[in-house]
Amino acid sequence: MRVETEAELAETIAAAGAPLRIRGGGTRDVGRSVDGEVLETGGLTGISLYEPGALTMVAGAGTPLAEIEAALAAEGQRLAFEPGDWRGLLGTEGVSTIGGVVAANASGPRRIQAGACRDFMLGVRFVDGMGQVVKNGGRVMKNVTGYDLVKLLCGSWGTLGVLTEVSFKVLPKAEATGVLRCDGLDDATAVTVLSRALGSPWEVTGAAHLQKGPEGAPVTMIRLEGLQDSVTYRCEALRQRLADIGDFTVETDPERAAVDWVHVRDVGPFQGRAGDVWRVSVTPGAAPDLVARIAGAEALYDWGGGLIWLLLPEGQGAEAIRGAVAETGGHATLFRASKARRQQGAVFPPQPEPLARIEAGLRAKFDPRGVLNPGLMG
Amino acid sequence: MDMPIPRPERLARKAELAAALRRHLPQEAVIDTPAQLRAYECDALAAYRCPPMLAVLPSTTEEVAQILRLCHEMDVPVVPRGAGTSLAGGSLPTADSVILGVARMNAVLEADYANRVVRVQSGRTNLSVTGAVEEEGFFYAPDPSSQLACAIAGNIAMNSGGAHCLKYGVTTNNLLGVTLVMMDGTICEIGGAHLDAGGLDLLGVICGSEGQLGVVTEATLRILPKPEGARPMLLAFDSNEVAGACVSDIIKAGILPVAIEFMDRPCIQACEDFAHAGYPDCEALLIVEVEGSEAEIADQLGRIAAIARRHDPLELREARDAEEAGRIWLGRKSAFGAMGQINDYMCLDGTIPVTELPHVLKRIGEMSVEYGLRVANVFHAGDGNMHPLILYNANTPGELETCEAFGAEILKLCVEVGGCLTGEHGVGIEKRDLMWHQYGAADMEAQMAVKDVFDPAWLLNPAKVFPLDASDGRRAVLAAAE
Numbered sequence: 041m042r043v044e045t046e047a048e049l050a051e052t053i054a055a056a057g058a059p060l061r062i063r064g065g066g067t068r069d070v071g072r073s074v075d076g077e078v079l080e081t082g083g084l085t086g087i088s089l090y091e092p093g094a095l096t097m098v099a100g101a102g103t104p105l106a107e108i109e110a111a112l113a114a115e116g117q118r119l120a121f122e123p124g125d126w127r128g129l130l131g132t133e134g135v136s137t138i139g140g141v142v143a144a145n146a147s148g149p150r151r152i153q154a155g156a157c158r159d160f161m162l163g164v165r166f167v168d169g170m171g172q173v174v175k176n177g178g179r180v181m182k183n184v185t186g187y188d189l190v191k192l193l194c195g196s197w198g199t200l201g202v203l204t205e206v207s208f209k210v211l212p213k214a215e216a217t218g219v220l221r222c223d224g225l226d227d228a229t230a231v232t233v234l235s236r237a238l239g240s241p242w243e244v245t246g247a248a249h250l251q252k253g254p255e256g257a258p259v260t261m262i263r264l265e266g267l268q269d270s271v272t273y274r275c276e277a278l279r280q281r282l283a284d285i286g287d288f289t290v291e292t293d294p295e296r297a298a299v300d301w302v303h304v305r306d307v308g309p310f311q312g313r314a315g316d317v318w319r320v321s322v323t324p325g326a327a328p329d330l331v332a333r334i335a336g337a338e339a340l341y342d343w344g345g346g347l348i349w350l351l352l353p354e355g356q357g358a359e360a361i362r363g364a365v366a367e368t369g370g371h372a373t374l375f376r377a378s379k380a381r382r383q384q385g386a387v388f389p390p391q392p393e394p395l396a397r398i399e400a401g402l403r404a405k406f407d408p409r410g411v412l413n414p415g416l417m418g
Numbered sequence: 419m420d421m422p423i424p425r426p427e428r429l430a431r432k433a434e435l436a437a438a439l440r441r442h443l444p445q446e447a448v449i450d451t452p453a454q455l456r457a458y459e460c461d462a463l464a465a466y467r468c469p470p471m472l473a474v475l476p477s478t479t480e481e482v483a484q485i486l487r488l489c490h491e492m493d494v495p496v497v498p499r500g501a502g503t504s505l506a507g508g509s510l511p512t513a514d515s516v517i518l519g520v521a522r523m524n525a526v527l528e529a530d531y532a533n534r535v536v537r538v539q540s541g542r543t544n545l546s547v548t549g550a551v552e553e554e555g556f557f558y559a560p561d562p563s564s565q566l567a568c569a570i571a572g573n574i575a576m577n578s579g580g581a582h583c584l585k586y587g588v589t590t591n592n593l594l595g596v597t598l599v600m601m602d603g604t605i606c607e608i609g610g611a612h613l614d615a616g617g618l619d620l621l622g623v624i625c626g627s628e629g630q631l632g633v634v635t636e637a638t639l640r641i642l643p644k645p646e647g648a649r650p651m652l653l654a655f656d657s658n659e660v661a662g663a664c665v666s667d668i669i670k671a672g673i674l675p676v677a678i679e680f681m682d683r684p685c686i687q688a689c690e691d692f693a694h695a696g697y698p699d700c701e702a703l704l705i706v707e708v709e710g711s712e713a714e715i716a717d718q719l720g721r722i723a724a725i726a727r728r729h730d731p732l733e734l735r736e737a738r739d740a741e742e743a744g745r746i747w748l749g750r751k752s753a754f755g756a757m758g759q760i761n762d763y764m765c766l767d768g769t770i771p772v773t774e775l776p777h778v779l780k781r782i783g784e785m786s787v788e789y790g791l792r793v794a795n796v797f798h799a800g801d802g803n804m805h806p807l808i809l810y811n812a813n814t815p816g817e818l819e820t821c822e823a824f825g826a827e828i829l830k831l832c833v834e835v836g837g838c839l840t841g842e843h844g845v846g847i848e849k850r851d852l853m854w855h856q857y858g859a860a861d862m863e864a865q866m867a868v869k870d871v872f873d874p875a876w877l878l879n880p881a882k883v884f885p886l887d888a889s890d891g892r893r894a895v896l897a898a899a900e
Contacts, residue, residue, distance in 0.1 A: 094669075096771065183840075191625075212673070
């Protein structure tokens with residue numbers, strides 16, 4: 041089933057007698073698979089408003105991400121939260137849509153400085169599980185009128201409502217980019233370096249450590265963005281500040297920098313390799329110890345260590361990961377695994393009480409009949 | 419402003435509730451004398467006052483849980499209060515309610531510089547969060563005008579912003595975790611020092627829920643390294659339109675200042691008379707602030723000046739030192755005080771798309787003539803968050819009502835041009851009845867459904883945010899069920 045308008049979507053959901061699998065572009069196949077008829081929202085397309093001088097855009101949820109990024113690039117702007125392309129990692133095909141990005145709260149390396157997808161969302165229109173059209177927020181940058189359902193919907197994976205339109209804040213593209221790179225650091229040293237960089241006044245916009253870089257050896261990368269002279273100055277200042285721990289080189293070629301950060305953003309090191317992929321969100325300082333406790337895991341640290349991507353042989357490590365996270369705080373999601381595996385155990389982190397009760401309560405209100413991606417988030 | 423009629427059965431249980439609370443709290447933490455309760459009869463929306471039945475000042479999360487549990491059992495509404503600086507009446511009590519003030523809970527629980535977070539009790543004031551971490555070179559970014567006095571609890575309740583949120587975001591973008599006590603006394607830990615939610619983004623909906631979903635007792639906040647330096651530039655123009663166009667051009671050029679503040683002629687004059695900041699004689703004035711090292715500041719201000727020159731500014735003044743920077747900010751920072759000297763005033767908070775600035779300012783000027791009340795505009799231009807200040811005289815019969823009617827028209831105009839009723843102050847009681855202009859029945863129902871989940875009995879700050887005719891059903895059903 042494919043809908044072309046919001047009204048059609050509302051009618052379809054109101055009339056649904058059984059669970060629906062909500063599908064934007066089909067590129068973000070995460071979570072328990074849902075038994076149900078596929079409902080495609082890719083027809084709800086189009087940028088309805090773009091005001092570069094106000095840093096805002098409004099678009100249909102089915103609008104391809106590429107179309108949005110192209111429109112922004114033409115005005116020297118961008119989605120600052122750097123949404124990833126997960127097709128390579130998840131082995132999916134299709135065209136990523138902005139609605140899918142929002143439903144997944146997909147946020148890349150720049151999350152540590154600019155914010156996550158949820159931080160840029162200004163307004164949503166969605167159809168709830170009863171088929172009612174609801175709007176929340178708007179298209180202005182500051183808005184505290186009523187409850188913020190925009191954030192609640194962002195990252196709810198289509199389980200509370202099906203997005204039809206999103207409005208969001210955009211930012212100017214940086215004039216220049218510089219990347220500091222150091223090879224061969226161990227995890228603990230790398231995270232210490234990243235923390236020190238993030239604690240500097242130079243506004244680091246990317247801080248990652250790959251256990252296996254492109255040449256197979258560990259690589260630690262720090263990104264700075266801004267006006268040309270500023271980036272030059274900041275790269276050198278930061279290089280000196282980190283000199284006692286590591287010998288950093290400075291990369292200023294924009295093409296190379298872009299490729300390297302797409303590699304981090306899209307979890308490049310794990311693409312095309314067999315095994316389960318876990319996404320773990322923790323306090324950066326706790327990350328290296330946590331990784332050390334997971335036997336057989338390969339790690340990619342983003343967000344200064346606060347986001348860990350782990351690759352493990354299929355079926356291994358679930359208990360160790362969940363156990364470690366229970367001690368450090370944070371959460372772990374089985375981000376990529378076979379459909380069968382995803383049906384067996386928890387994919388999203390099981391919520392403790394009373395949060396589980398609150399979540400169940402919210403689902404009962406927004407989707408009382410359980411027709412919107414039921415069970416996807418566990 | 420209508421408020422629900424106090425229920426006699428609640429008022430009758432005042433002594434019983436006070437005694438029960440005193441069994442769990444230190445004696446002086448329970449306030450029940452009329453003289454002392456007067457201190458809690460209003461917040462910064464001082465036109466509306468009503469002493470609560472009781473006030474309690476807990477010191478711990480467990481005490482908050484006890485208070486809420488008791489009030490829940492006895493069906494008594496609770497109005498949470500931070501520092502009482504709400505401009506929207508967010509902590510205005512009803513006569514049959516208990517004020518729960520978190521002012522005593524002001525400790526810093528943990529400052530973690532390596533991970534760039536601080537955990538505080540929610541009664542701590544905004545500025546003193548920065549005070550606790552600045553020696554290590556960090557600061558807490560959201561900076562509402564009342565930051566010296568306002569509490570983090572209130573900042574979270576209203577999702578407060580400030581002058582510098584163009585770059586750093588508002589409270590919700592800097593909040594990572596809370597300890598929240600629900601109305602039935604259940605204590606929830608939501609979020610933490612990590613950067614995102616494992617399940618639904620409950621933190622996102624709690625921030626800005628105006629104390630209606632639970633009482634936040636502790637918060638984990640993101641702290642940022644202080645920039646090397648900051649410097650403002652003052653730009654004067656002979657029309658609001660030109661100043662508005664300049665703002666838009668600065669943003670389009672790819673420069674993101676930390677703040678772009680806008681003042682119109684009535685505001686400039688009032689500030690000048692009050693603070694003698696040395697502002698030029700002009701129709702509109704911008705204060706643009708940038709951050710970085712000396713060279714970076716010079717680079718950015720040079721680019722901004724070049725853009726401004728294309729708009730024929732009457733004056734372009736770059737601060738050469740800290741003293742000059744201070745003088746540029748002096749007038750802006752004393753704007754509210756200056757207005758208070760002239761008259762009583764009502765401060766609005768609508769947000770509009772930046773591109774609508776000239777049109778909206780022109781309409782406000784016309785309405786000012788129609789209503790016969792003066793209005794001065796001072797606001798965060800970079801993000802379109804306006805603060806029209808309507809001057810009125812509270813001693814002239816009917817003038818408050820005229821002022822409110824004028825204010826309502828301005829806010830409706832904000833919604834009409836694609837904006838919203840409130841950008842950072844919150845709905846409270848002030849904009850409650852205007853909510854129908856922004857939201858339809860299904861939109862409102864979806865929001866109230868969230869409150870149903872957290873507070874099914876609608877006892878937490880129940881008469882706020884939603885128009886009484888929208889929430890009546892819920893409160894009436896519950897009354898009938900008793």
